[in-house]
Amino acid sequence: MDSSSFKIYNASAGSGKTYTLSSAYLKIILSRPFGFKRILAITFTNKAVNEMKGRILESLFSFSEVTSEDNTPPLFLEMMQALNLTVPELQKLSELRLKEILHNYAFFDISTIDKFTHRLIRTFARDLKIPQNFEVVLDTDLLLDESVARILSKAGEDKELTKVLLDFALEKIDDDRSWDIGYDLLKIGALLFNESNISHLELLKDKDLQSFKVLKEAVIRQLKNLEKKLSAMATETLNYIAQSGLEMEDFPRQTLPDHFKKVKNGIFSPASLYKNKLEENLINGKIVKVNVVLPSAEIPIQLLQRYLGIKELIYQRSFLQNVYRNLVPLTLLNAIQQEVAAIQKEKDQLSISEFNSIISKEIKNQPAPFIYERLGEKYRHYFIDEFQDTSEMQWTNLIPLIGSALEGQDDFGKTGSLFVVGDVKQAIYRWRGGKAEQFLDLATAQSNPFSVSADTYLLPKNYRSHEEIINFNNRFFQSASQFLENDSYKHFFKEGNKQETNSKKGGYVKLSFLEEDTEENYGQKTLESINHALSNGYAFENICIIVRKKKHGVSLADYLMKEHVPVISSESLLLASSPKIHFMVSLIRWSLQPEEQALAFAILNFLAELREHKHDFIIEHLNDLANGLLHEFNFNSHLFSQLSVYDGMEYVIRTFNLSQSQDAYLNAFMDTVFEVEQKDGADKQSFLNYWDKKEDTLSIVIPESTSAVQIMTIHKAKGLEFPVVIFPYANTNIYEEIDPKLWIPVDTETFSGFSEVLISKKQEVLDYGNKEAHIFNEEQGKLQLDSFNLLYVALTRAVSTLYIVSAYDFKKEHTYKTDYFSGLFIHFLKEQQLWRDETFEYEFGTVPKKIEDLGKETHITTIPYIYTHKDRPNFSILTSAGMLWDTEQEKAIKKGNTIHYLLGLIKFANDLETALKIGLQKGIIVAGEIEQIKRTLRQVIDHNDLRDLFKTGTTVLNETDILMADGTIQRPDRVVIKNKEVYIIDYKTGAKNSKYKNQLNTYADAFLEMEYAVTHKIIVYINDNIDIEFIP
Known part of the structure; x- marks a missing residue:
């Protein structure tokens, strides 16, 4: 019997889902020329996208180098059999398909669901009355x-x-x-x-x-x-x-x-x-x-x-x-x-959370061919990875597209296909819209939106972990599954935890219970586990500590660092954790609050770090910081207060020599400053508003090979694997929530036309009535599943060694709590007849004494900070292509700086050629850029609304300082004066921002006080096109 074109794979942890997806993908693209153009593969993270793309390309490349059946990859043999090809035929075909993809890479459509949805919205932006450049x-x-x-x-x-x-x-x-x-x-x-x-x-x-x-x-x-x-x-x-x-x-x-x-x-x-x-x-x-x-x-x-x-x-x-x-x-x-x-x-913004809703409302009722036509492609084969994390609306939006391919035929009479891969046990993103029940219903045939029935497969073998870890997890989750209230969830946990082992024998699991559930004890037991792993041949970088809550990670990082254990955690990677960054932000704050002694102390404390008489240095300058910085470091605080945030920070970096050594925090911080300036303007308070809200999340990315123990949350660890996993604080309350809410249907007459109300979710809801109790219990069931899933993800990341640290937690009657993880572990040990009162450690298997070739050696090249500060009045900008990364951000920096600088040299239209020559001589532009930049400058100078303002016979002030009544200095980009009438112009790149209007109004107020008539206030947005905005 022919298999269905709609296939569902239940893929438990480590079961080779990427291999399965790659195999199915390769069969399609090897079967016909340019087959990859007809495939849309969707997953949920950029890392997963890169992994799948890499697997496809690596497979084709390795296939193209095969010369005989000896030592061929298993996947190669599988393709030979599936496509009935010989070794030479498959080798040549693989080489051809690889070239097709590389020469048409834009059509190699493996993307995240959000990226695909974004593309749909861009396609229909005009219909939806959304700005094209949102x-x-x-x-x-x-x-x-x-x-x-x-x-x-x-x-x-x-x-x-x-x-x-x-x-x-x-x-x-x-x-x-x-x-x-x-x-x-x-x-x-x-x-x-x-x-x-x-x-x-x-x-x-x-x-x-x-x-x-x-x-x-x-x-x-x-x-x-x-x-x-x-x-x-x-x-x-x-x-x-x-x-x-x-x-x-x-x-x-x-x-x-x-x-x-x-x-x-x-x-x-x-x-x-x-x-x-x-x-x-x-x-x-x-x-x-x-x-x-x-x-x-x-x-x-x-x-x-x-x-x-x-x-x-x-x-x-x-x-x-x-x-x-x-x-x-x-x-x-x-x-x-x-x-x-x-x-x-x-x-001109659109939040990513609105994407699915917009498409659902406006596009889902459109016929699929119309959507294909607007997209410019016609997909026939769909791959959906991590389906358990797909939201209901995302799935609903995809159904018309997939249904057209699955239920219809192409010009050759062939139907399309759908490959869905998921695992109910790894659904941990309900808070982001993920709906595990959706995959559950699809996999059990309770719900199928298509006329084509699905073939469901179970991937039986765990290829990730060693035998002891697989067996431990199988037995533990089969034991724990009995406490799940929902029968469907119970079935998936019981049947999904019968994984077959692989060739990796041995392995080690240690389950510990703490008598006293304290941070100190968890830190001590975690350190003990690290030392135990190190003594058996593991390195720091082989170890990952996984926690449920971020605060537990912070506590453990503090403890371990005091014990001289190198640690990488989300907190240690925060920009705010760098003393340099703290110093730079303090300077920004101080420039706005010069009387604040706490800020002065923080600044002096950083600068005094290497001084012999630190205390004396701080006392000497605390009451007059501005004068102290000027005499000690030649730092002009008045100049600093007049600069934009980005220019000011570069002034700080140069003056205090902060870029003497490579610093990832410094580079990342300056990237952040630039991005904020582009969106919110260059004033310091706007940056501080952003920083105060985001300092707990802005972080750097470090190489995977860094020799340190990693600490991460369960959500960040999903999809990853580590030789050694330590799971402390394994005593979560399964039903713990923070201020949960419930929507309750009500009678519209009784509740003044409202059909639903919002209430707080608490135990007493069970006594409100049958309807409320049903909704409460349904949500409790989901919460229970989510907690079991978090535990499952945490315990299935380990390759060879797993340490679990829980609590010796009993009720007054000496009964264990099965609504806590600790109770599930205790019940499991009792069921296995292993539990002994007053015994706090249980071991399964043995630790391999030596781990060989745990990872490839990585050579890290550090990139020094590239200083770009424009030291007025004489400065040059280095923009040599070899000195910059070829990224959109760098291109934006270069374009903005270059155009802005050249326009500052142009008073009248006939100055254009001279400005370009100066730019070329100073290295600001290179010969190959001249024509493109010249076209952009011409678009400004010859614009219908600006042409008269570049004619001779007027007074032009380019980037000229204006002393305001309050003592501050403002610097408009261009001011044109005709007979006491003033035209004020500011050049901007990027998106429009209301703050720019306020900036021009400030300039205008200054000229009004000087008794000039301000005729026009103009913002010139210089992007791919020139956009003129007149401020009323």
Whole structure:
């Protein structure tokens, strides 16, 4: 029977999925000329893209060098058999296909899902009314910060908004929380960029502040009515007890009447009412003391019914209170969304999180041939890697394209194909929109959007790890799977952990339990594990410490560095961790706050580091830092304050000789400064705003061969492997979350036209009602799966040695907690009959004594910092192609600097040739660039709106300083004066920015004070085309 053209592969950790994908890919491209042009392969990281591209090219290259069947790669033999080719035939064909790809590399379409989606949006930009040159925003935190700041700045101006903000602050104060609502708005605003919330937010898009005000009033009204009803029901119940002939003393500790008294007196908190065994006693008829005879057998039944009726209303009230507490942040969500949209429109930006939503709305209903036509390609074969991380919307957007290929035929009567590879057990990106259930449904044939049925395969063998590690993980996860609530998840963990071993024998697993769960103990045990690995022939670079939480990585890095263990972690790679960078940023801050002695101290402390009398040096200059820097280092703080951030930093680098040795932190920092200037302008405060928000994430990239222990989170470790893995802090609470929320469907009439409300997720939701309990349990099941998946990814990274450090964690009754990782490990050991009380270490297998050829030797070439500071008035710019990396960033730097400099030499149109000669003589441009640069300059000089401003007979001031009233100096690029009328021009490259307008308005104010009439303020954007913007 012929196999299906739709294939699904279940690929557990280390099972050779890249090999499987490469094999399928090679069969297609070897079967027909230029077959690769008809293939779209999608994965989720650039690293995975490069790995797959590399595997294809390396395979074709190695095939092209095969001369006989002796010692041929296994994949070569597989291709021979599959395509029925001889060795010479496959060798020649491989050489030909390799040349086809290399000569048409742009059509070698293996990309990330985001890159492909980006391309779709670019293709349809005009239809979507999106600027063609929009900037993709990868970091939505900055966008959200600015949006919230704008909303808060409107307090006092917009009356309706101000009232909402004020009410929210007062509610927080009433709850003994900080009145600062900024953090709350950031949290609720994050919902805008999470794909799983899109369908819910869609229901709110037409709701304004007034709609939410009406909803709030409705909720308050319902709360008041419920409270009245509860008080009345409690009073009625107490009267019933009195009328039944029972005394308060007849009840044990008077618990039952006290319960109803609390409700009568307005105590409605479930925590105060339902933490005893009262309900259990009522159900069992134990409501009075043993020696008391009940007047009627009906009394226990009546009291139980009244008790349960009140309880139901108590939890209805709790639900409404939960809704109420989330109302104000939700009310402001639309306002935040509007600000986000406004900012993006101003800056021609589009956040990456919007891509899928835009395509889903605008493109999914287009016929597939139309989409192909607009893309300019027609794919017939699709490969999707890491399908478990694909979001629902991403998959929905791909279905029309894939369906057309899979269900239709090409000109030769051939159907297309789809290869899907995934693993439910490695789905750890739900917070980013990934939906493991989607792959689960596809793999089990519960859901198939195509008419073609799928063939499902299991990749059975683990090629990564040694035998002992594979066996340990198989046994452990089969044991742990019984605690998964969802049967489908349970099945995948049980069946997916029966991996076959490979030829790598031996291996070692050590499972340790700490008596005291402290940072010190985890650090000590981790160090012990490192030393144990080193004593068995491993090197520092062979070891990776994997942690669930970033803060644990920070703690371990601090501990290990104190013990002189070389460590590379995300924190140690942060730009902010470099003393040089800290010094440079402190100088920027000090230039804006010269009276701040803490900043002066930080600067002097850095400069005094190598001085013999450090303390005396600091004391001497602390009160007059500017004078001290001038006399000690010839650093002119006044000049520094006038420079742009980039020029200022280069001035600092040269003056303080910071580039004496190669420094990756310095290079990366200057790249960051340049990028911020391009987006936000050159003023120092803009840079500091960016730095303050991003200093915890901006980092350098280091070579993989660096001799140091790596520390990384589970998410960063996914897809990687290491000879030695240490997994400390292996005692995570499976259900741990930070302020989780739930969307709950509600009756639109009761809730003023709203069909959904947002509530906080907490245990009491189980008592709100069946609907709420179902949603809660469903989310708990997903949370449980996500935690199991994180554990699975952590334990399957090791090749030969695995150390797990957990906690000896028991409840008071000496039972272990299976909702913690530690409990799962303890249960496993008990099930294997290995557990011994007071035994804290368990070993499986033995450590190989010597590890040979763990990696290729890497020769690292360091690149010194290239200084480009323009020391006015005489300077030259070195832009020799051999001195720069050929990157888009470097091209942008060169183009911006060159054009800007040459325009500064041109007062009138006839100065053009002279300016080009000067540029050539000073090495600013080379002969081969002249014509292209000349065309660009001509576009400016001859532009219809600028031509008159380059004619003779006027006064022209190029880059001339203007002393402002406050003592600062401003420097417009070009000022043209005609009979007391002034034209101010600034040249810019890159995207438009509203801050540029403010800059020109500042220049204009100076000329107005000098009694000039400012006729025009003009920004000239010099990119591929010249764009003129007149500022009103």
